[in-house]
Amino acid sequence: MKYLIVDTSSRTLLLSASNGKGDVSLSLKDLDRHGAILAVVIKQFLDLLEISPADLDFLGAGVGPGSLTGLRVGLSTIKGISLPYNIPVVPFNSFDPLAEGICFDDFVICRKGREGHFYWRTYLKKRPGETLFSSIVEIKEKLDKSIVVCSERNEELVDFQDYRTFLLEPSPVLMRKIVLEAFRSGKILSGLDLEPVYLQKSVAEINWDGRNSRKT
Amino acid sequence: MKYLIVDTSSRTLLLSASNGKGDVSLSLKDLDRHGAILAVVIKQFLDLLEISPADLDFLGAGVGPGSLTGLRVGLSTIKGISLPYNIPVVPFNSFDPLAEGICFDDFVICRKGREGHFYWRTYLKKRPGETLFSSIVEIKEKLDKSIVVCSERNEELVDFQDYRTFLLEPSPVLMRKIVLEAFRSGKILSGLDLEPVYLQKSVAEINWDGRNSRKT
Amino acid sequence: MERSTEKIYELGKMNIDQLLKLAGEIGERLCGGETILLYGDLGTGKTTFVRGLARGLRIEERLVRSPTFNIINTYPGRLILVHADLYRLGNQRELLDLDLEDLGDDNTVMAIEWPEMYRPFVELPCLIVKLKHWSENERVVSLSSLDEKTDGLLSFLK
Amino acid sequence: MERSTEKIYELGKMNIDQLLKLAGEIGERLCGGETILLYGDLGTGKTTFVRGLARGLRIEERLVRSPTFNIINTYPGRLILVHADLYRLGNQRELLDLDLEDLGDDNTVMAIEWPEMYRPFVELPCLIVKLKHWSENERVVSLSSLDEKTDGLLSFLK
Amino acid sequence: MKILAIESSCDETAVAIVEDGHVLSSLVSSQIDIHKKYGGVVPEIASRKHLEIVDRLVLQAMEETDLTLEEIDIFAATMGPGLVGSLLIGLSVAKGLAISLNRPFIGVNHLYGHVYANLISYPELRQPFIVLLVSGGHTEILLMEEWNTVEMVGKTRDDAAGEAFDKISRLLGLGYPGGPEIEKAARGGSPIYSFPRPLQEKGNYDFSFSGLKTSVLYFLQRNPGVSVEDVAASAQEAIVDSLVTKTFDAAQNLAVDKIAFAGGVAANFLLRERAIEMASKRGIRVFFPPIDMCTDNAAMIAVAAYEKAKRRLYSPLSTNAVPYLSLDVF
């Protein structure tokens, strides 16, 4: 099975690829330049693994939630690679690989969005709930104190000091695992239909409208 | 802290590097050409992280046990990088990063050497024993049935079906962790003194002598 | 942002020369690391004020242009003046992408037009300039220093 | 290696022409995928035997040279003949590095001099050639087929 | 040589295929309708629309030209200036295509794209020539002596000409983008008011449009019932007059006999009219890109990329979006 999977939803770029024999698992943390780096590492590893893109069985792409700019770089690069050969794409929620590495029964994954706001998703008995975007106050109202709060960054856990917390390590290996499972169960779509999880949407518009009325 | 760490002792090449801000964790599994690949990925990631080798605070190198050819590629590349600026090297037993990922109390890590032989090391209450090279028969004589046998490859665990077994995933993140600890406690040496764990030594010589007497 | 000692100076109506002189005096006193937020409607003179700052910083005045389209202009001088205009930014994500904080250091002064969105991220020392239309050639000006350092800049007003 | 049906053919003394003819006959019957292990002391004619195989495989005979130094020579013909000499190899690690198995497929025949070290890795179909010195121009030859396929190669001997 | 280029620096997603400088297809999927209701570009919404549409637009260009992506030799995209979130989409898709098909990638400076748009209609146009680059972010008189370098002869000291159109349009309660809105309104009015044309000293080729903006504001305050059409016509007159006079003066002074226009404002009809008039008076040749090549489009990006491609100047895959890319870098 030949594939290429990326997740660019956070400050840790994850990449996994295989040529059917060997594979690569890469995580690039805090390099801050997905736009400059992603295409470079994709090309490097396709070359290193001697994969010709036409032979790819599928592509995988994390669709967020997370940094919209990061996601757009990832998704538009994957769209470009997919287009010439119509390579199917497996989209996945970027929290799922993180959840895969957690062994608590009930937990919530949080990832910082705009100031004071988080993307979050609860996993009860390992079953994921809805992915949401809320202010920290709102989240705390809804979260039982018994739940374990998981995040990739210590700075973000600070906001949840009144909970049990757990620091996640994003893993390209777990990402591959969940994408392979999704591919096997046929969860694919055309690159044309790939889009990020838009949760800030309403916020952006409210935000704009607010400013707009202020200006005129 | 700027560093570059590699382990080439197995069929999974591990690399970890940091420029003090961001970092990379790479595992390349079954690409089978450490000799062709290692220098390429080192160069790629030093460039990507914009690390100038002269600025490296230290290098890290897995010294085995494992494939001698693989180790030689890794160690001689590290020697070459270290030499011009006398960059200190942190050597580490290639089993230690593997052990770091295991949560059993008592376990043994096994890695295949020549036909029918394994490198192995027991960890009782997480404390490592001596690293050895023995035939599988010999190993089984010495191992209590209560111990968990851990290895990176399923094919190798097959030889230990009468034990509880555990499949390891070599992790560049755990490798970095143990090397950072070692560096902080001052476990460094000069690149000139870097050498692999030689356990097959006697076997090689016995082997040769046997063939030699057969020929003449 | 910790508001330690906000002090407000209502300066009343000013013509363009007074405004430029005021900005120039402040520009001369800047010592690096300060942020200046410029509030005011279209054409109230935010960019003009920045031109005055530039004068005080010994920056060639002709370099100062409206950053509305570019979002950020940077001018070298006695200190580096980073001139931003967040008018066209739609959301915070875009703002964060600019890495404004990364552009600032001890040798840099930041002047930001349409700074509403940036407010939560601003660090001290920080000076706020508010401009209001009064007549074709006059604007009502108020300054607020949010800390002792920027208040020091305004000592000449007392 | 599973030894299904080892059959041994003691062919006694042979001169070089007979040896080359024998090897040539076998070479003609090879159909790809076979391994031939050549045992025998210095100068017993292992490389010479391979030259005979080459003839049967329609390989230009002049290509066949001692691989003692190179360790592996490869000759193209009706099938590809991979000619190895493990004389200089010190240990199994070095042997494994050669990836001999990777070189072999259905269009390939492997002929290996000094194959002692390779024995544990050899796969069927496999033919063993043993050569012993007898006189300057004669060698004692024995063949063993380890399986039905290579035994078929030797049908002309019966 | 076939080049497929993507332009997504601001509010239009555009894709074009150009063969050896000849446009085979140029598609622009304008997002202006979406932005209109906000009175400006909303970057967040812009990027989102770019991402939704860009690959479908590529497919449409392929269909239109009856080519397959495998027949494309080079993939290009605008790398700046522009909004990061928008630029990144075109850049990333182009890089992805380049990787997938193992072709070179070329990043293009949007401003050089505007300049080279002139080559589409006038492939014979050769350096040296003067360029008046007038767009939302730029108002510059440039001397282009080499294929990849321009020297600045004059520029705006504050607001760009397009910015002036946009801001005045806003003051007049007209829509976005301001240029076409004001042009349309002006047709129904007369330039009976005289707004300032600053920096008129001889030998000064700089512009200033911020005074115009406030002039209009206070004029409107003082004359509440005034005809929007007349004010629009007068403001347009002021802008165009400044642009044309200074550009021709500069050309004459530098003894250059060709002037090419570039950028969104070059679509302005009054500007063209006045330039052509002046050209025949002063014995200077003027070049205008086709109207649809003045505002943002991808054909101009492809044509500019072709200039680089001919010289094998490919860009690394590490090429990033540069929001405030200057004229120093082609």
Add this chain to the structure above:
Amino acid sequence: MKILAIESSCDETAVAIVEDGHVLSSLVSSQIDIHKKYGGVVPEIASRKHLEIVDRLVLQAMEETDLTLEEIDIFAATMGPGLVGSLLIGLSVAKGLAISLNRPFIGVNHLYGHVYANLISYPELRQPFIVLLVSGGHTEILLMEEWNTVEMVGKTRDDAAGEAFDKISRLLGLGYPGGPEIEKAARGGSPIYSFPRPLQEKGNYDFSFSGLKTSVLYFLQRNPGVSVEDVAASAQEAIVDSLVTKTFDAAQNLAVDKIAFAGGVAANFLLRERAIEMASKRGIRVFFPPIDMCTDNAAMIAVAAYEKAKRRLYSPLSTNAVPYLSLDVF
């Protein structure tokens, strides 16, 4: 241009620094003593020793030349043919140095190294010339017409000349490597026995040495008490006679008036003597590398690398060890 080269293809670890073709330092740390007791090269032990010594040897070369590694412009290493485990050590150290100092890396074909060893003593030597390459693995008459290509004129059909020396030395109960051992023994004896010199037809430039090996074996069996020295002298005579006759015939036939010798066997004194005799007889110039540049060394690798470096032909960092590298690839 200063090149540091590492050679570790077989049993010697060698490091040299060469400036513009001029040898500044050439160190060889022979492992032969270790291998002697095994009667051949033990690859496992060879690689181990290479790894232990290679970087210290680099430091020694730096000390000897009073240079720092930062003053080296290019790092080179033998990439094949040879033993993988040994080759990889020199290659990897050279690549590591190149990475560390951000310099180009060049991989060199060991055999071209032997050929170019002649340029060390004769920088004026220009193509075309004939090369007799005689080493443990090679016995070839080559026509070198271009700097980076050779055409094969003749070659051994079975064992290489060096292999013949080694195997006969073994039959005689002498040590390893066989060449010098036989040469030494031969000095105490006379070539009174005539061993076969096959393929003597005119126009045939191929060699065969496997018959010699068995001839000696059976001769020893038939004559148990015979003088080892006499047999050694006779075998050497047979080998050298074949080599010299055929090489000169080939040169004459191809109308080339220069013959360069290369490879370990070119150190053989009898070969040199006979070649010089024949050269003056036939009006052909002969070139021999210095004795210590005949057997494996790194100076010849650096000199060969210099030929590539002059043409900026650097090697990628992905250059791997190629155990059976042919003459097709410089």
